[in-house]
Amino acid sequence: MKKRKPILLVDDSTESQRVKELFYDSKIDFVEYHIKKFEESCCGELPTTRAPSIIAADGIYKGEEKIKDHIKNLKENQNNLMQQDQHQHQKQDEISNFNKMIEESESAYL
Numbered sequence: 747m748k749k750r751k752p753i754l755l756v757d758d759s760t761e762s763q764r765v766k767e768l769f770y771d772s773k774i775d776f777v778e779y780h781i782k783k784f785e786e787s788c789c790g791e792l793p794t795t796r797a798p799s800i801i802a803a804d805g806i807y808k809g810e811e812k813i814k815d816h817i818k819n820l821k822e823n824q825n826n827l828m829q830q831d832q833h834q835h836q837k838q839d840e841i842s843n844f845n846k847m848i849e850e851s852e853s854a855y856l
Contacts, residue, residue, distance in 0.1 A: 796808060
Protein backbone atom coordinates (compact mmCIF):
# COMPACT_ATOMS: atom_id res chain seq x y z
CA MET A 747 0.00 0.00 0.00
CA LYS A 748 1.31 3.40 -0.94
CA LYS A 749 1.68 5.92 1.85
CA ARG A 750 -0.03 9.27 1.30
CA LYS A 751 1.99 12.41 1.73
CA PRO A 752 0.51 15.20 3.81
CA ILE A 753 -0.47 18.38 1.95
CA LEU A 754 0.99 21.54 3.44
CA LEU A 755 -0.94 24.72 2.69
CA VAL A 756 1.35 27.73 3.12
CA ASP A 757 1.30 31.46 2.55
CA ASP A 758 4.06 34.06 2.67
CA SER A 759 4.10 34.30 6.47
CA THR A 760 7.13 33.47 8.61
CA GLU A 761 4.97 30.92 10.43
CA SER A 762 4.49 29.02 7.16
CA GLN A 763 8.22 29.15 6.46
CA ARG A 764 9.02 27.75 9.94
CA VAL A 765 6.56 24.90 9.45
CA LYS A 766 8.10 24.09 6.06
CA GLU A 767 11.54 23.95 7.70
CA LEU A 768 10.16 21.60 10.36
CA PHE A 769 9.08 19.16 7.67
CA TYR A 770 12.43 19.39 5.88
CA ASP A 771 14.39 19.01 9.13
CA SER A 772 12.22 16.05 10.16
CA LYS A 773 12.75 14.43 6.74
CA ILE A 774 9.00 14.04 6.25
CA ASP A 775 7.84 13.98 2.63
CA PHE A 776 5.02 16.38 1.87
CA VAL A 777 3.26 18.15 -0.97
CA GLU A 778 3.34 21.93 -0.73
CA TYR A 779 0.65 24.26 -2.01
CA HIS A 780 0.75 28.00 -1.68
CA ILE A 781 -2.72 29.00 -0.54
CA LYS A 782 -3.17 31.59 -3.32
CA LYS A 783 -2.10 29.18 -6.06
CA PHE A 784 -4.30 26.47 -4.55
CA GLU A 785 -7.27 28.84 -4.71
CA GLU A 786 -6.50 29.72 -8.34
CA SER A 787 -5.86 26.21 -9.64
CA CYS A 788 -8.12 24.01 -7.55
CA CYS A 789 -11.04 25.03 -5.50
CA GLY A 790 -11.62 28.73 -5.67
CA GLU A 791 -11.44 30.69 -2.45
CA LEU A 792 -10.74 28.90 0.78
CA PRO A 793 -12.13 31.46 3.21
CA THR A 794 -12.02 29.28 6.32
CA THR A 795 -8.62 27.78 5.67
CA ARG A 796 -5.66 29.50 7.19
CA ALA A 797 -2.05 28.83 6.45
CA PRO A 798 -0.11 26.98 7.53
CA SER A 799 -2.38 23.96 7.57
CA ILE A 800 -1.80 20.27 6.97
CA ILE A 801 -4.18 17.88 5.27
CA ALA A 802 -2.88 14.49 6.39
CA ALA A 803 -4.21 10.95 6.14
CA ASP A 804 -5.14 11.05 9.82
CA GLY A 805 -6.68 14.52 9.96
CA ILE A 806 -6.43 18.24 9.32
CA TYR A 807 -4.11 20.36 11.44
CA LYS A 808 -4.35 24.15 11.44
CA GLY A 809 -1.71 26.45 12.86
CA GLU A 810 1.92 26.05 13.79
CA GLU A 811 1.38 24.48 17.22
CA LYS A 812 -0.96 21.74 16.00
CA ILE A 813 1.37 21.02 13.10
CA LYS A 814 4.34 20.77 15.50
CA ASP A 815 2.35 18.27 17.59
CA HIS A 816 1.51 16.29 14.45
CA ILE A 817 5.19 16.17 13.40
CA LYS A 818 6.19 15.11 16.92
CA ASN A 819 3.67 12.25 16.79
CA LEU A 820 4.90 11.20 13.34
CA LYS A 821 8.49 11.10 14.57
CA GLU A 822 7.51 9.09 17.66
CA ASN A 823 5.64 6.60 15.46
CA GLN A 824 8.64 6.33 13.12
CA ASN A 825 10.97 5.73 16.08
CA ASN A 826 8.65 3.06 17.47
CA LEU A 827 8.51 1.31 14.09
CA MET A 828 12.30 1.45 13.80
CA GLN A 829 12.71 -0.04 17.28
CA GLN A 830 10.25 -2.81 16.47
CA ASP A 831 12.12 -3.50 13.23
CA GLN A 832 15.47 -3.64 15.04
CA HIS A 833 13.99 -5.98 17.65
CA GLN A 834 12.65 -8.24 14.91
CA HIS A 835 16.06 -8.32 13.19
CA GLN A 836 17.72 -9.21 16.49
CA LYS A 837 15.31 -12.12 16.95
CA GLN A 838 15.96 -13.30 13.40
CA ASP A 839 19.72 -13.13 14.02
CA GLU A 840 19.34 -15.12 17.25
CA ILE A 841 17.30 -17.79 15.46
CA SER A 842 19.82 -17.92 12.64
CA ASN A 843 22.72 -18.29 15.10
CA PHE A 844 20.83 -21.00 16.98
CA ASN A 845 20.18 -22.90 13.75
CA LYS A 846 23.89 -22.68 12.86
CA MET A 847 24.81 -24.08 16.27
CA ILE A 848 22.43 -27.00 15.75
CA GLU A 849 23.84 -27.70 12.27
CA GLU A 850 27.40 -27.60 13.60
CA SER A 851 26.60 -29.91 16.49
CA GLU A 852 24.80 -32.34 14.18
CA SER A 853 27.72 -32.38 11.76
CA ALA A 854 30.04 -33.35 14.62
CA TYR A 855 28.16 -36.65 14.90
CA LEU A 856 28.55 -37.54 11.23
